[in-house]
Each structure stands twice: as structure tokens, then as C-alpha cells.
Amino acid sequence: MSYTMWILLTAALVGINCGLIGTFLVLRKMSMLSDAISHSVLLGIVGAYMVSHQLQGVSMLIGALLVGLLTTFLVQLLHQKGVQSDAAIGVVFTCLFAIGVVLISLFADRVHLDVEHALMGEIAFVPWDVLEVGGKSIGPKAVWLLGFVLAINIFVIVFAYKELKISSFDSEMAVTLGIPVVFIHYVLMGMLSLTTVASFDSVGAILVVAMLIVPSATAYLWTDRLSVMLICSAMIGVLASMIGYMGATAFNVSISGAIAVATGVIFFVSLWIAPKHGLLRKWLKKSPA
Amino acid sequence: MAHAALPGICIAFLLYGQKSLLVFLIGAACSGYIATVCIQFIVKHTRIKEDAAIGIVLSVFFGLGIVLLTWINQHEGGNQSGINDFLFGKAASLTGSDVNVLTVTAITMIITILIFFKEFKIITFDRAFAQGIGVPVSLLNGVLMFLIVSVVVIGLQAVGVVLMSALFITPALAARYWTEKLEWMTLLAGVFGALSGVAGAYMSLIAYVPTGPLVIIFATMLFLFSFLFAPKRGLCNKMIRRHIERKKLRSKQLMYKRGEQL
Numbered sequence: 001m002s003y004t005m006w007i008l009l010t011a012a013l014v015g016i017n018c019g020l021i022g023t024f025l026v027l028r029k030m031s032m033l034s035d036a037i038s039h040s041v042l043l044g045i046v047g048a049y050m051v052s053h054q055l056q057g058v059s060m061l062i063g064a065l066l067v068g069l070l071t072t073f074l075v076q077l078l079h080q081k082g083v084q085s086d087a088a089i090g091v092v093f094t095c096l097f098a099i100g101v102v103l104i105s106l107f108a109d110r111v112h113l114d115v116e117h118a119l120m121g122e123i124a125f126v127p128w129d130v131l132e133v134g135g136k137s138i139g140p141k142a143v144w145l146l147g148f149v150l151a152i153n154i155f156v157i158v159f160a161y162k163e164l165k166i167s168s169f170d171s172e173m174a175v176t177l178g179i180p181v182v183f184i185h186y187v188l189m190g191m192l193s194l195t196t197v198a199s200f201d202s203v204g205a206i207l208v209v210a211m212l213i214v215p216s217a218t219a220y221l222w223t224d225r226l227s228v229m230l231i232c233s234a235m236i237g238v239l240a241s242m243i244g245y246m247g248a249t250a251f252n253v254s255i256s257g258a259i260a261v262a263t264g265v266i267f268f269v270s271l272w273i274a275p276k277h278g279l280l281r282k283w284l285k286k287s288p289a
Numbered sequence: 290m291a292h293a294a295l296p297g298i299c300i301a302f303l304l305y306g307q308k309s310l311l312v313f314l315i316g317a318a319c320s321g322y323i324a325t326v327c328i329q330f331i332v333k334h335t336r337i338k339e340d341a342a343i344g345i346v347l348s349v350f351f352g353l354g355i356v357l358l359t360w361i362n363q364h365e366g367g368n369q370s371g372i373n374d375f376l377f378g379k380a381a382s383l384t385g386s387d388v389n390v391l392t393v394t395a396i397t398m399i400i401t402i403l404i405f406f407k408e409f410k411i412i413t414f415d416r417a418f419a420q421g422i423g424v425p426v427s428l429l430n431g432v433l434m435f436l437i438v439s440v441v442v443i444g445l446q447a448v449g450v451v452l453m454s455a456l457f458i459t460p461a462l463a464a465r466y467w468t469e470k471l472e473w474m475t476l477l478a479g480v481f482g483a484l485s486g487v488a489g490a491y492m493s494l495i496a497y498v499p500t501g502p503l504v505i506i507f508a509t510m511l512f513l514f515s516f517l518f519a520p521k522r523g524l525c526n527k528m529i530r531r532h533i534e535r536k537k538l539r540s541k542q543l544m545y546k547r548g549e550q551l
Contacts, residue, residue, distance in 0.1 A: 094455030098502035260352020
């Protein structure tokens with residue numbers, strides 16, 4: 001496959017992963033947590049590096065998973081003790097992020113990971129960092145990582161679809177039905193951390209947030225069914241990454257930034273033309289002429 | 290807010306052509322204002338909730354900012370490192386004139402808050418009441434918003450986009466634990482912010498670590514300390530009080546039992 005194809009594939013995988021997880025975040029009104037986790041995951045990556053001395057694959061995933069769950073736990077703890085939830089999120093993630101940055105700068109001479117890279121990502125370098133099995137290259141590492149996380153995400157969503165659905169829409173009913181709501185919350189946050197860290201290296205923290213929230217919110221305008229919304233938001237994610245990549249190459253600007261803008265454009269268009277909840281439709285209804 | 294200011298700063302730079310704090314301030318204020326309007330529009334006219342609306346607008350604005358930033362870096366030559374600093378901040382490379390600007394801002398901030406203190410207090414706690422007694426709520430909101438944007442733009446250079454929000458939230462949250470009065474809370478938040486700034490800068494001199502993150506870590510430590518040990522609202526004191534109450538209750542129960550037996 002060519003250079004362009006690999007980049008498009010990476011971006012599309014990010015789009016699908018984020019679209020799936022983002023749907024649940026938007027429905028559960030937890031969008032701000034994605035912002036938090038996308039930043040604090042940095043600490044997980046640094047920590048994983050300090051333990052295992054490598055920046056790829058499983059150790060990074062485990063580190064991010066642990067820090068993601070730690071973030072969730074701390075936010076919940078502070079919230080329980082009477083701190084407002086948005087303020088709790090703000091305190092926890094900025095602190096963890098700051099620790100991450102300090103650690104990076106302390107070990108900067110040895111770690112190939114700078115803050116700029118983490119924030120903006122370098123999807124353009126993805127195709128050169130290939131995974132080799134028996135001396136043969138079988139595609140970029142980022143693609144395998146994202147594919148692996150996608151498999152986990154799809155597996156969990158299919159396996160626990162009913163539980164996720166009920167606890168997202170009506171957590172009190174879920175509790176009475178005996179669904180372990182808190183456990184599901186942590187599972188979801190774990191998936192979010194995995195998705196974030198897998199997307200992180202190629203697209204950066206900002207784009208992760210854009211990809212998580214915007215396509216899902218757009219899908220939310222188009223449909224009322226969870227299953228349709230999941231598929232829709234994954235597709236919008238893919239579409240945005242295609243448009244964004246083309247725009248970025250046309251104007252020679254940052255790919256991840258352009259993809260974020262593309263999600264915004266799609267959202268803006270949907271805002272008007274979406275069949276049920278679009279503004280045009282609403283206004284037409286209001287003024288029958 | 291800090292994220293939404295970025296495209297405004299970039300556009301201001303593109304239009305004006307050089308690094309100038311005042312122009313950046315105007316640009317940031319404009320794009321910050323547009324972002325706020327967008328968020329309110331989305332929340333009002335669609336079924337998307339506020340948190341998602343904020344996430345959408347901020348991440349898209351920031352993406353746009355990054356796009357513009359890379360565009361500027363490619364089209365305007367290599368002397369734009371100043372604008373790159375807005376992303377991550379470099380407290381150590383601030384020049385004397387920057388410090389002057391920061392001082393002036395701080396003084397303006399204090400004076401404005403002193404002048405409008407009563408009004409701010411009323412609109413913060415009870416907006417409907419404020420409107421009822423004829424306080425110009427939307428104007429004051431605008432003033433508050435302008436103060437926030439100016440602090441963001443000026444602070445960005447020192448600590449960078451990401452850590453800006455921490456400096457807004459953490460000291461104020463820490464101050465909340467020590468007092469019930471807005472006067473004291475404002476003052477304490479300012480003192481906490483200053484303390485963590487000084488401590489962070491000093492540590493970064495000793496340890497050769499970037500200043501911004503250290504400032505945040507100190508602010509968080511102040512918050513944790515307040516969270517645990519503040520009189521009245523702190524976690525430890527709450528637990529001690531609960532323990533004492535429980536003991537009292539138990540001895541009371543014991544006395545009742547004795548009384549019944551007799």
C-alpha cells in the first residue's frame with residue numbers, strides 16, 4: 001500500500017474507534033472527561049516508558065489504561081467529597097498532565113516524545129514506523145495498535161451492548177435491574193483510555209477530543225437509535241478524516257488540525273440539514289407556508 | 290476558553306503581520322466571544338447537551354488554530370517562534386516589557402474587581418435577583434468575559450494553553466475550602482495563585498524543569514492541603530467532627546438505656 005493509503009487508513013481507524021466510544025460519552029454527558037483523559041494519558045505513556053524503556057505497544061497501552069482509570073477514580077473521589085464535577089475534572093487532569101510534562105523534561109534526553117508532538121501528533125510519520133515480523137514489514141505499527149484497540153472496543157460493545165445501553169440512558173433503572181453500573185463506567189473509561197493512547201501517537205491530544213465528541217454529537221442529530229448512532233458516528237469519523245487529509249495536503253497544513261476542522265464542518269452542515277433534529281426542518285415546521 | 294483563543298490570535302497575527310500583545314488580545318477576545326456564542330447557540334437550538342457543545346466548539350476551534358499556526362509557520366518565514374510559545378508557554382524567556390504588561394494587567398484586574406465587586410457578587414450568586422434590582426447583567430458578564438480573555442492571552446505566554454485552565458480553577462477551588470465569603474475567597478485565590486507561581490518558578494530554576502507544569506503541581510498541592518486540612522470544610526476535620534458526634538450520640542444512647550433500666 002502507498003504512503004497516502006496508510007495515512008488514510010490510520011485516520012479512518014482513529015475515526016471509527018473514537019466514534020464508537022464517543023457515542024457513549026455524548027449520551028452519558030461525559031464529554032469533558034474525554035478532554036481530561038486525553039491529557040492525563042500523557043503521564044501513563046511517560047510512566048510506561050520509565051518502567052519498560054520502550055514507547056510502543058502493550059506497555060504503553062497498560063500505562064495509559066492505569067492512568068485513565070486513576071483519573072476517573074480521582075475525579076469520582078473528589079466529586080463524592082463535594083467538589084463540583086467540572087472543577088474536579090479540571091484539577092485532576094491538569095495536575096496529572098503537569099506531572100507528565102515534568103517527567104518528560106527530566107528524562108527528555110532519553111525519551112523521543114515532546115509535548116508538541118503529544119498535542120498535535122504526527123500522522124505524517126506513521127507510515128515509516130513499520131512493524132516487522134521475520135524481517136518483513138507488515139504495515140505501520142500505529143495501524144496494528146489501532147486495529148487491536150478497535151477489536152477490543154467492538155468486542156466489548158457487542159458483548160455488553162444491552163448493559164451499556166441501559167446504563168447510558170437510565171442509570172437508575174440499570175441499578176434496579178442489577179447491572180453493575182459503576183463497573184460499566186470503569187470499563188468504558190478503560191476503553192476510552194486505550195482508544196486515546198492508540199490514537200495519541202498518530203493524531204495528538206486535540207484531535208482525539210475532536211474525534212471523540214464531534215462525530216458522535218453529529219450522529220446524535222441524525223438518529224434516535226443507539227445502534228444507528230454508533231455506525232453513523234464511526235462513518236462520520238472516517239469521512240472527516242478523508243476530507244481533513246485532503247484539505248491538509250491541499251493547503252499544506254497540520255493534518256490533525258485539518259481533520260478537527262473537517263469534523264466541525266460536518267457538524268455545522270448536519271446542524272442545518274439533519275432530518276429530524278436539524279434546524280431547517282424545525283423552522284419549516286414552525287412556519288407552515 | 291484558552292483553547293478557543295488560539296485561532297483569534299493566529300488570525301490577528303495574519304492580519305497585522307507581527308507579534309503584538311494588544312492585537313492578539315483583540316483577536317483572542319473576538320474568537321473567544323464567537324466560541325461562547327456558538328456554544329450557547331448549539332445548546333439552545335439542538336438537543337446536544339452543554340458539555341458536548343463545549344467540547345465540540347473548543348476542539349474544533351483549537352484544530353482551526355493549529356491549522357492556522359502551521360499555515361503561518363510555512364508562509365511567513367521562520368521568525369514566528371513567538372506565536373508558537375503561545376501553545377506551551379515559556380515563563381523563563383519573558384522579557385522586561387512582558388513583565389510590565391503582566392503587572393499592568395494584574396493591577397487593572399484588581400481595580401476592576403474592586404470597583405464592580407458588589408455587582409459581580411450579585412450576578413454570580415443570584416442572576417435573577419440581580420436583573421430584578423436593575424443590575425446590568427449582560428454588560429457585567431461582558432466585562433467579566435473580557436477580564437478572563439485578557440488574563441488568558443497574557444497568561445498564555447507564561448504557562449501555555451494547557452496549563453492556563455489549571456491556574457483558573459485550582460487556586461480558586463483551594464480557596465473555597467477556607468472561607469464562605471466571596472471577599473476572602475477572591476483574595477485567597479489570588480494569594481494561592483501567587484504562591485504557586487513563586488514556588489514553581491523557584492523550583493524550575495533549581496531543577497531545570499519547565500515552569501508551567503511546576504506551578505500547576507504546586508497549585509494542586511495547595512488544593513490537596515486545603516481539601517484535607519482546611520478548618521470546617523476540610524476532609525480531616527469533617528471526619529474528626531463526625532467521630533466526636535458519634536461518640537456523643539453513643540454516650541447519650543447509653544444514658545437513655547441506663548435511665549430505662551432504673
